[in-house]
Amino acid sequence: MHKSKLAGFIIDCQTDDLAGAADFWSGALGMPLRELPAEEAALYKGLEDAAHGLNIEVQRVSHPSRVHLDIETDDIEAEVRRLERLGAKRVQAVHSWWVMEAPTGQRFCVVHAASKSFAEQAARWP
Numbered sequence: 001m002h003k004s005k006l007a008g009f010i011i012d013c014q015t016d017d018l019a020g021a022a023d024f025w026s027g028a029l030g031m032p033l034r035e036l037p038a039e040e041a042a043l044y045k046g047l048e049d050a051a052h053g054l055n056i057e058v059q060r061v062s063h064p065s066r067v068h069l070d071i072e073t074d075d076i077e078a079e080v081r082r083l084e085r086l087g088a089k090r091v092q093a094v095h096s097w098w099v100m101e102a103p104t105g106q107r108f109c110v111v112h113a114a115s116k117s118f119a120e121q122a123a124r125w126p
Helices: 018-029 076-085
Strands: 002-013 044-047 055-060 066-073 089-094 097-101 107-112 123-125
Touching: 002 018, 002 076, 002 107, 018 044, 018 055, 066 076, 076 089, 076 097, 076 107, 076 123
Parallel strands: 002 055, 066 107
Antiparallel strands: 002 066, 002 123, 044 055, 089 097, 097 107
């Protein structure tokens, strides 16, 4: 058995001005910027989602801009296999997570559980 839940949304920006992109999305969504660890700061800027507890980040990417979601889990391989049974495909392993593609073409990531609400809010899967 494993558990998983929606972790949040990542706003992929094909830009050289990550700070400017983060400022825009911070203002547009009414979410203040939050500090991320130094090793992440060059590629990611965090937004504070106090209302919903979701992880919202602005990410610098080399592909066209888009928004993708992250699913967090306590067992990445089990969750990836579950999603494959539903029709998703593995696209690329990145560090410790997987980029997946839904049958309808949307890309999303399966990442390690990190939210404070994971234990009580995640769905349980056999």
